[in-house]
Amino acid sequence: MTTQQTIGFIGFGAMASRMAAHLEKAGYATLAYTPSGKGGDGVTHFLPTPAEVASKADIVLACVPDDEALAASMYGPQGVLAGIKADSLLLNTSSVSPEAADALQKAGQEKKICVIDCPVSGSTPEAASASLVILAGGDDAAIARAQPIFDKIGRITIHAGPSGSGARLKLVINGIMGAGLAAVAEGIAYGLAAGLDRSMLFDALDEMAVISPHHKRKIKMAKAGDFSPQFPARLMQKDMRLLMDAAARLAVPAPTLAAVTQQLSLARRAAEDADYSVLIGVMEKIVANDA
Structure with missing residues (x-):
């Protein structure tokens, strides 16, 4: 009992x-x-x-x-x-x-x-x-x-x-996740600026094995323009900030992740309560404004 x-x-x-x-x-x-x-x-x-x-x-x-x-x-x-x-x-x-x-x-x-x-x-x-x-x-x-x-x-x-290892592993995982999303956002921005058809580009990326299932989900959200928060930009940017601080304390060079942190700061400024995939939308807007 x-x-x-x-x-x-x-x-x-x-x-x-x-x-x-x-x-x-x-x-x-x-x-x-x-x-x-x-x-x-x-x-x-x-x-x-x-x-x-x-x-x-x-x-x-x-x-x-x-x-x-x-x-x-x-x-x-x-x-x-x-x-x-x-x-x-x-x-x-x-x-x-x-x-x-x-x-x-x-x-x-x-x-x-x-x-x-x-x-x-x-x-x-x-x-x-x-x-x-x-x-x-x-x-x-x-x-x-x-x-x-x-x-x-x-x-x-x-x-x-x-104890403490869970927090440290989470920073590793979210750092990689954030970096992957930033790369996707920049790649999409180039493709659109270069004149690729938008629907074709988003659909093609969904077929690529090199892109994780998580990031494919974010690409689908961006294609639809639906950034309903599954993981808000403010929290993703916060995790990147924690990772940067943790890496600096151990003198681990992380220039790629530092640049990604700046990109996610841009996303947070644009729409802090939207899903962090809003970075794709921010980059799309930048190249659309240049067109």
Whole structure:
């Protein structure tokens, strides 16, 4: 006989709400906190502070946009760490800097709780279909403890290494993803400026093995002019900024990724809440204006 466990969500945006739906179907109860106090359908109820969510949950799952939001929700008298019970499990699915992930793990140790940094690879379609890739950092026992939850929201869990490794692997993946999109955007811009038929160009790229399925999805969005946010430009640019900082700390030269960061800053300035594939639209507009 099992007792229903409660998962407390800190942050309840497009990704977290989809994860919660799968966990509810699997029999977990859910609570949530958002800075706005608002949420979607299906969640048991929303509480006014992270501390209250943590005090009533068996497992806390954080899904917030950046280091600043993580700090605001974890620390201080109303933060998760003020309310969480000893030996609780804290899953940090947020895409944050390695330093923020490491600091939370250290703070968790002091509170005698188990913290796993476990950002996810995938956008809203993968969250909706429970096919995210979980990038987990922590020891074997911690990962095993969290595995039942990971299995409900993702298709595979990659144990990236000790605590903090998940955050570091996420930066590698998103850096490559951003660079691929920038190359696609520049290639399309050249093709259009050179007079290639637009529909033919977009359709041809969809047939090319050299382009990833992820980037083919972005090309289709750009062809339709539909940049509904699956992964907003502001978050992609934020991840590139974190990668640049992390690489500089280790004196790793990354000139290509530095240039891509500037391109994504342009996309964020143009439409920060649109999908980051809006960079293709920005480049298309530039060459159209030159025509």
